[in-house]
Amino acid sequence: MTNSLEKELLTYREKLPELKDQEGKFVLIQGDTVVNVYDTYADALKEGYDKFGVSPFLVKKIEAIEQVQYITRPLVFPCPT
């Protein structure tokens, strides 16, 4: 079901210092390439699908301190493949 976005996440972490002045916006990354930064999640996603079709890409909110999601019930997460 899944494609690992490990490479894209590594690129995000590497490029974060350069992206910090655009905090709150959304970055589109494929492989080791930062494609662009967008105002909204939907805009970044649209550009990702326009450029890469259904090939893997990452859309990530730019945050110096990453916001953690909290869920109060126990959950099991599927293993990435």
Next chain:
Amino acid sequence: MPHLTLQISPGGPLVDVLVTASEERREALRRVGQPIPQPIQVRALIDTGASCTCVDPAVLRGLGLTPTGSTPIHTPSTGGALHNAEQYDVCIIFRNPEISLELPTVPVVAAELQVQGIQALLGRDVLTTCLLVYNGQRGFFTLAY
């Protein structure tokens, strides 16, 4: 204001919604001539204890989705550690005699929920644009957009 009112079940405030690929993904599939997945009906729990919306992986698999995001997540089952969960972009549709509402692009986390008798948690990210009334005394809840 469009709204729906449902009884609170023993499992909590449950609502049936349709989940399909996001508008952006459906457009991409259309362009390359690939089939558009049919929406899947899921039973969702409205969960104010969830900061984000979660969908069972079997549903995401049924829609042929691949992840487009990742987010750190903390639950009682992750202990003191954070888990980096994959995110998928979906469209969530409320279709009911009382309401017809489409949320075209929602990032959701894949989490095994089927064992809990539901296939989705509607978290505060989805609730942020609505009014939720939980009337425990009368045994119903209302969701208004």
